[in-house]
Amino acid sequence: MTALTRRVVVVGAGSAGCxxxxxxSEExxxxxxxxxxGPDHSTESVDAKLSSWNWLDALEATEAFVPDLTARRHVTDLPRLYRRGRGLGGTALLNAMIAMPGLPADYDRWASEFGLSDxxxxxxxxxxxKLEHDLMVAPHASLTPLDKALLSAAPELGLENDADLLGADDGAGRLWLNAVQGRRHSSRERYLKPAMRSGRLDVRPGARVDRIIVRNGTATGVRLVDGSEVDADLVVLCAGALETPAILLRSxxxxxxxGSNLLxxxxxxxxxxxxxxxxxxxxTKPTIGAALRVSSxxxxxxxxxxxxxxxxxxxxGGFDGRIIIELxxxxxxxxxxxxxxxxxxxxxxxxxxxxxxxxxxxxxxxVDLAMRLLETDEFTRVVSEACVDDAGTHAHRLRDEDFYQSWVTSSLSGAxxxxxxxxxxVEDPQAVxxxxxxxxxxxxxxxxxASAMPVVPTANPHLPILMLATRLAEYLVEDIA
Structure with a gap:
């Protein structure tokens, strides 16, 4: 390195880190x-599952999951597995590839409530x-029977069935995906692999960071869990919303x-x-290609x-699919x-x-909307039975309020x-x-x-994380200069 060259250590190769x-590395x-x-899965047989644009393949690639991360979803809940990706690509190796920006109001709230005018x-x-250029809309030919039923049933509920889900429309519509025809197209494929070929980036899989080394208020490198250290002029944490705060606390x-404000x-x-x-x-097709978006x-x-x-x-349980209800x-x-x-x-x-x-x-x-959806002509034509657990408890039990309350608190998930x-x-005491x-x-x-977000947008997070990373990376380049 020359006297003017500076070493930057980036911790975490997920959606943002890649x-x-x-x-x-372009500088x-x-x-x-x-x-x-985690490892570089592109050199292993599991890569075929992670590259597929059928979500089920990724979910069955258990080698790419963080093995021991759990979370309590509700105050009455016991800790259960929290699905996070491990390896080059991070959780984008395992997600459903859904691309949504969220609503304009989400980001205007960042500006108005948190003083973030930029x-x-x-x-x-x-x-x-600009990020839209790397996306594709789920093709009509790839829609599943449940996708088609959703789109056809929406008018029965008084809803549109051609909503632009990349925009701000309510209703049913085809999803946009971070995919190319037949393959996942996450940060690993879009950003990291081309940069690795350039020879200007030193990628070290299998390197778990314990803490940042801070001397006199200045980050000077990181220490790995094996006790080794990597010196740095600048440290950038991209370890995700659960590991980044843990590293900061250990540091x-x-x-x-x-570690507060977990959303x-x-x-x-x-x-x-x-x-x-x-x-x-x-x-050979995506397992999900459509969604219904409504306002409570x-x-x-x-x-x-x-x-x-x-x-x-x-x-x-012998089930063939599911309807996910997300708040x-x-x-x-x-x-x-x-x-x-x-x-x-x-x-x-x-x-x-x-x-x-x-x-x-x-x-x-x-949940009530999902029950109404399942009662439409289109869904009754496709679905023979709807249940709320592996034991086969019929979904009509959700109309019983006591049963519903017990079920919803024990069934919660999040990713x-x-x-x-x-x-x-800087004046905000809760700002990190x-x-x-x-x-x-x-x-x-x-x-x-994603830990940097004051409020999580009303969207699957991959695309908002890419927006955040794009802007903050440019700020960082400016600050270094």
């Missing part, structure tokens, strides 16, 4: 080292427009907002048995219903806390979902965590980062991932 490392005066806890829809909308951060999209599922003629799953009585476009055709191998604008928040100073131990994740009356009412509306090291003004992603109180340290 983009950030690739962008920084001739930077030497970029990307550290990832993050209004006026500022971020053009970035989403001695004293900001009270670290997610609570979801529940109704399991489906399909009639003969609709049961066969075509693994207390929110805007905050309920999503997603029909999934097929279930992972080994799923009990996309939940008020309830939780925490990420350390269970140990040992960097090999996962953090304690307490989500506290449905902790407000508004969230509980909105989720009830979503869209964010907000745990959020941006804000300033509006350019820099860790408040430390020099030469940034966070660029």
């Amino acid at each position: 983009l950030v490392a690739a962008r920084l 001739p005066h930077l030497r970029v080292v990307l550290l990832e806890d 993050w209004s829809w006026k500022e971020v909308g053009p970035v989403f427009t 001695g951060s004293s900001r009270p907002g670290v 997610d999209h609570p979801s529940v599922s109704i399991l489906l048995k399909l009639r003969e003629g609709f049961r066969i799953v075509d693994r 009585t207390s929110g805007q476009s905050d309920l999503h219903l997603l029909p999934v055709h097929g279930l992972p191998a080994g799923t009990p 996309m604008a939940a008020e309830s928040s939780g925490t990420v806390r350390l269970t140990s100073s040992d960097g090999c131990q996962p953090p304690s994740v307490d989500q506290r979902m449905l902790g407000t009356a508004r969230d509980r009412a909105a989720m009830r509306e979503g 869209h965590a964010g907000g745990t090291a959020r941006m804000g003004t 980062l300033d509006g350019r992603g820099k860790v408040i109180g430390w020099d030469n340290c940034w966070v660029i991932d």
Whole structure:
């Protein structure tokens, strides 16, 4: 390295980390080292599953899951597996490839409530427009029987069935996907692999970071769990909304907002048995290609219903699919806390979902809408039975309020965590980062991932994370210069 060359360590190769490392490697005066806890799956047989655009293939690639991360979804819940990706590509290896930006109001809220004027829809909308070039809409020919039933049934519920889900329409519509014809097209494929071929990026899989080394308020590198250290002029955390706050806490951060404000999209599922003629799953096509988006009585476009055709191998009960009901604008928040100073131990994740009356009412509306959907002519033509558990308890039991309350709190899931090291003004005591992603109180340290979001948008997070990473990477290049 020359005297002017600076070493940047990027921690985490997920949706944000792949983009950030690739962008920084374009700068001739930077030497970029990307550290990832998991392996490079592209050299293994599991890559075929991870590259498929059928979500079931990814869900069955258990080698790419974080093995021991659990979360309590509800205050009455026991810890259960929280699905996160591990390896080059991160959770984008395993997601349903759904691409939505969220609503303009989401980002205007960042600006108005958190003092982040540079993050209004006026500022971020053009970035989403550029990102659209890497997306595709689910082709009509790839729609599953459940996708088609959803689109056909929407008018029976008084809803449109040609909604633009990349825009702000309510109704049913085909989904946009971060895919190319026949293949997943996540950050690993779009950003990391081309950058790796350039020879300007040092990628180190199998390197789990314990903590940032901070001397006199300045980040000078990172320490791995094996005790080795990697020196750096700049450290960029892209480890995700659950691991990034854990690393900050182990590193001695004293900001009270670290690990607080854990936000997610609570979801529940109704399991489906399909009639003969609709049961066969075509693994050459996406397992989900359409969705229904509606507004609850207390929110805007905050309920999503997603029909999934097929279930992972080994799923009990003999079911053929499910309807996922997601609350996309939940008020309830939780925490990420350390269970140990040992960097090999996962953090304690307490989500506290449905902790407000508004969230509980909105989720009830979503479930009621799903029940109405299942009673339409189109769905009764395709679906023979709907159940709420593996034992085959019929979905009509959800009309019993006591049963519903017990079921919903024990069935909650979520995979869209964010907000745990959020941006804000320097004067905001709960802010961990300033509006350019820099860790408040430390020099030469940034966070660029979903933990930086003050509020999780009303969308699957992959596309908003790419927008965030695109903008913060440019800010970082400016700050370094």
